[in-house]
Amino acid sequence: MGLETLFGNSFLTTRLDEAINWGRKYSFFQYPFVTACCGMEFMSAWASTYDIARFGAEYPRFSPRQADVLFVVGTVNEKLAPVLKRVYDQMCEPKWVVSFGVCATSGGFYDNYATVQGIDKIIPVDIYIPGCPPRPEAVLDALIRLQEKVSRESVLDKKHAR
Amino acid sequence: MPVENILETLKAKLGGKVAETHAFRGDDTAVIAPEAWLEAAAFLKDELGFDFLMDLCGADYLPREPRFEVVCHLYNSKTNARLRLKARLPGARPELDSLTGLWLSADWFEREAWDMYGVDFKGHPDLRRLLMYDSFEGHPLRKDYPLKARQPRIDHAD
Amino acid sequence: MERPAHELPKNWSLENAGDGRLLLNMGPSHPAMHGIVRILLSVEGERIKDADVEIGYLHRGFEKTCENVTYNQVIPYTDRLNYVSPFINNVGYALAVEKLMGIETPERCKYARVIMSELSRLTDHLTCLGASAMELGAFTVYFYLINAREDLYRLTDAVAGGRITPAWSRVGGITRDLPDTFAADTAAVFKKVRANIADADRLLTRNPIFNGRLRGTGKISREDAVSLAFTGPVLRASGVPYDVRKASPYLVYDRFSFDIPVGDAGDNYDRYLVRLEEMRQSMRIVEQALKQIPAGPVNHPGYGVTLPPKEEVYGNIEALMAHFKLTYEGVKPPAGEVYQAVEGGNGELGFYLVSDGTGRPWRLRVRPPCFTLTAGLGRLIKGGYIADIIASFGQINMIGGELER
Secondary structure (H helix, E strand, O other): OOHHHHHOOOOOOOOHHHHHHHHHHOOOOEEEEEOOOHHHHHHHHHOOOOOHHHHOOOOEOOOHHHOOEEEEEOOOEOOOHHHHHHHHHHOOOOOEEEEEOHHHHHOOOOOOOOEOOOHHHOOOOOEEEOOOOOOHHHHHHHHHHHHHHHHHOOOOOOOOOO | OOOOOHHHHHHHHHHHHEEEEEOHHHOOEEEEOHHHHHHHHHHHHHOOOOOEEEEEEEEEOOOOOOOEEEEEEEEEOOOOEEEEEEEEEOOOOOEEEOOOOOOOOHHHHHHHHHHHHOOEEEOOOOOOOOOOOOOOOOOOOOOOOOOOOOOOOOOOOO | OOOOOOOOOOOOOOOOOOOOOEEEEEOOOOHHHOOOOEEEEEEEOOEEEEEEEEOOOOOOOHHHHHOOOOOOOHHHHHHOOOOOOHHHHHHHHHHHHHHHHOOOOOHHHHHHHHHHHHHHHHHHHHHHHHHHHHHOOOHHHHHHHHHHHHHHHHHHHHHHOOOOOOOOEEOOEEOOOOOOOHHHHHHHHHHHHHHHHHHHHHHHOOOHHHHHHHOOOOOOOHHHHHHOOOOHHHHHHOOOOOOHHHHOOOOOHHHOOOOOOOOOOOOHHHHHHHHHHHHHHHHHHHHHHHHHOOOOOOOOOOOOOOOOOHHHHHHOHHHHHHHHHHHHOOOOOOOEEEEEEEEOOOOEEEEEEEEOOOOOOOEEEEEOHHHHHHHOHHHHHOOOEHHHHHHHHHHHOOOHHHHHO
16 A cells, blocks of 8 residues: 555646656666776776665666766867767757766866866866766765756756757 | 897897997897898897787987987797887988888887877888877877877867 | 878778678777777678777877876876776886886885785776676676675775775885785685675676677687787787796795686687686785785885985974975986886786986886787687677776776
């Protein structure tokens, strides 16, 4: 006898935003754009010890067309920059971007001819995770913050439209 | 064949084409005249049994002339001997014979040296950039290439 | 010097596929390419006729950057070369600088370095086997092996204050000694790691699907492997028993008894078996080292090499000056050049270091073990099926950081 039987054949009122955002934030399909060292901590966050599945974001989609959240995990250099842009462009709205680790955020301590000084030079970013690499706890924290951010959005927003 | 002193054997074989030898910290090193590069490498591989080309890289000694060096590290898996072989190349037109005919591993090593230092390897089957992208101008590991010089961002090509 | 820029191999074009062949692009963003390698395939049906591997998507200018920082500042960068076995990298680099300076570290430091290097080898092989099993569909194995890795990360965290990027070695020593409870903690962790490896072993080694995917695929002959300068588990799987730890022992590797597993078929299955056995040997080494490790200092006593103890920095002028000079100018090895090889997770990891007598390296070249492996990848997969690429690429254990630096 669950909660649903209590209401019987009745209905529930809520705001459309709340209902949709509730669904969106607990079922992120992520695209792991893994390039470098941070990928190791991404693997840790994903495996059973830290278990990202508890937050509804365990399922990676390697096709950008099926993903909602782009995790840019690791250094992006000039040669890879157009690839990242292409992957981002192929994702459907609504979409969010998480910059994982300092290299993706700012280039980190690689300030030279080859590296891009932060992926926000190429694509918009929603959440930045500090750390070189971030510990899995930081990844989970970022995920919760992203969920909070999503729950504040409105379906009427044109945030991502361009 | 076991060889007690590789550097002496090499000198006896190549004579004046061995420009310099030293064994700093126990690393046997021979500097070979560029024109004898292939001959020396073939001798070391075929006669002295250096079956591994462990590493090959470039180096830039600006403002010295000859400016560039190509350095390779050979290893003999039977006798456990190691040897460093170097050639000094002029800054204006650095070119050297390719070792791809002797060791397969020379292929990518030489492509990287071309990419990073602009050393032209004569006889390499397909010398093109390895790490940098096509439209990149210059050779980034040269000492006169600034560390933080940024080039225009490239677009995606299919 | 004028060479035409061309991204495709000679005589290749994207349009020219009139003879029934198809050009297929894999990567760089592809789930099995570990993010950053692109393979251009020329296929006839499912068969690979020709392959061109393109790298450079993680080139971060390591070598150029290192020419512009002091010797000790290079150490954090070395962590990020092979980020699944960071200790081996920074120990190898420290050994190269010490060879250049002609100094030796105290006994306890050598043992500690061996122990941490072997723990790194364990994390490397666990990650390699876990990820490659996952890519072949054995997801459970991934969880078992990553759990074992997680326990090892806690150990390295306790020693170095970092899970993946410890920056633990210094020229002439290490940042901190092993903690007091280390031997007991290691024994407890190894018990779990052994159980996890045994689980993976039972799930994979005689598994018909796993055997079908790995046996006979990605084969390479002994001669080709030598000519391509393969090293490490991939070379040993081809039957060449070359291991730097045995061939030219560094640190104190000559004081332990351990075996070098060697395969004979040179295929992916042998690579898997070699790695599995190497993990057990690594644990043997660590256990012997923990029994033998002497008490005593861990850092070279010279003020010109390692930072003086803090109480002396505050208490006497010479130590204060040494601290200042070492921090600002760095250690100053004599002018010269050395090559130091260590056995990395993937094979011979070499550092070629040229000094001009100042506090910064003139040239620092890394001989990354998986560079030659990836160079040979095209040869490994040619003639096989597209699906075999996944198995071969997984067993090559390509690590972008050290491959492209």
